[in-house]
Amino acid sequence: MTLLTEKSTTKPLSTDSIPQEAFDWYDEYAHGDIDRRTFLSRLGTLSVTGLTLSVVAGALTPNYALAEQVSFNDPDIVASYVEYDSPNGHGRARGYLVVPKNVNADNKAAAVLVAHENRGLNPYIEDVARRLAKVGFIAFAPDALFPLGGYPGNDDEGRAMQKTLDGNKIEGDFMDAASLLKNHSFSTGKVGMVGFCYGGYLTNTLAAAMPDTIHAGAPFYGTPAKSQIDKIKSPLQLHFAELDKRVNDTWPDYEKALKANNVDYTAYIYPKTNHGFHNDSTARYDEKNAELAWNRTVEFFQQTLNS
Incomplete structure (x- = not known):
C-alpha cells in the first residue's frame, strides 16, 4: 500500500496563464457551492494580463x-x-x-x-x-x-x-x-x-x-x-x-x-x-x-x- 507523488511537469500555457483562484472558484461552481453569477463576478475581480473575463470563463468551461x-x-x-x-x-x-x-x-x-x-x-x-x-x-x-x-x-x-x-x-x-x-x-x-x-x-x-x-x-x-x-x-x-x-x-x-x-x-x-x-x-x-x-x-x- 503506497502513496506516490509525481515529479512536477510543465502545464500547457493556457493553464499557467490562469490564476489558481479561478480554478478554485470553478470547482466551487461546478459542485454547486456557488452559482454562475457569483462565479463570473469573482472572475471579474481578477487582473489577468492579456486575458478578458470571457476568455478565462471560456477556458474553464468544457468545450x-x-x-x-x-x-x-x-x-x-x-x-x-x-x-x-x-x-x-x-x-x-x-x-x-x-x-x-x-x-x-x-x-x-x-x-x-x-x-x-x-x-x-x-x-x-x-x-x-x-x-x-x-x-x-x-x-x-x-x-x-x-x-x-x-x-x-x-x-x-x-x-x-x-x-x-x-x-x-x-x-x-x-x-x-x-x-x-x-x-x-x-x-x-x-x-x-x-x-x-x-x-x-x-x-x-x-x-x-x-x-x-x-x-x-x-x-x-x-x-x-x-x-x-x-x-x-x-x-x-x-x-x-x-x-x-x-x-x-x-x-x-x-x-x-x-x-x-x-x-x-x-x-x-x-x-x-x-x-x-x-x-x-x-x-x-x-x-x-x-x-x-x-x-x-x-x-x-x-x-x-x-x-
Whole structure:
C-alpha cells in the first residue's frame, strides 16, 4: 500500500496563464457551492494580463469538441446506447456500451464500468468508454440523467438535473449496470470500474457495496465510500490532483480506513494539477499527467482483470 507523488511537469500555457483562484472558484461552481453569477463576478475581480473575463470563463468551461480521442466511427469498436432494467435504481436506465469489434460470445473480454461526474453522460465520458474499448475492454457508461430524458447537451443544465435525483437510486442504477456487465454474454465476468469526481465517489462506493462484482477500482479525484469499507476486496488505484483541496481533505481518513481493513491500494498525487485534470475539454486538463494517469489505469485493469 503506497502513496506516490509525481515529479512536477510543465502545464500547457493556457493553464499557467490562469490564476489558481479561478480554478478554485470553478470547482466551487461546478459542485454547486456557488452559482454562475457569483462565479463570473469573482472572475471579474481578477487582473489577468492579456486575458478578458470571457476568455478565462471560456477556458474553464468544457468545450466537448476537444474531447474526442477515439472517434465513434473507429473501425475497431462498436458503440450503441443500451437500456437495461434497474430494480435497485430508477427501474429503467440507459448507458453507452462500447465493445471491441473482435469481442463476441466466443471471444470474451473483461469489462469496465465508467462513471461520469455530477452532470450526466457528457461527450468526454463517452470518449473515455471508447478509449477503453479501443484497448480491448467492454466499456459501459450509464447516464444518471436518463429518468429525466438524459444528458441535456450542456453541463449547467445537466448539473441542475442531477441534483434533483435521489442519490441512492443513482447508485442503484450503477450497481445494476455492474451486474449487467458481469453477466453480459461477451464478458468474462471480470468487472473493473473507473470514475471521475462524483464518478470517483461511485467507484469507491461500488467497490465497498459489491465486493464480489467489482474486481478493480480506479477513482479519479473521488470522495470516499460512506460505509462498508471493510467489505472491499478489490485492489484500488486512486488518482488525486495536488491542488484539489476539497477532495484531498477527505483522503487521510479514507487511507486510514483502507489500511485498517487491509485493502490493496496505490494512490498517486499529480503535482500542480487541479480537480478534473484528466478532462481534456477544459483548461484544467494537464496532458502529461492525464496521459500518465490513464496509462496507469489501463495497465492496472490489464493486470487485475485479464489475469
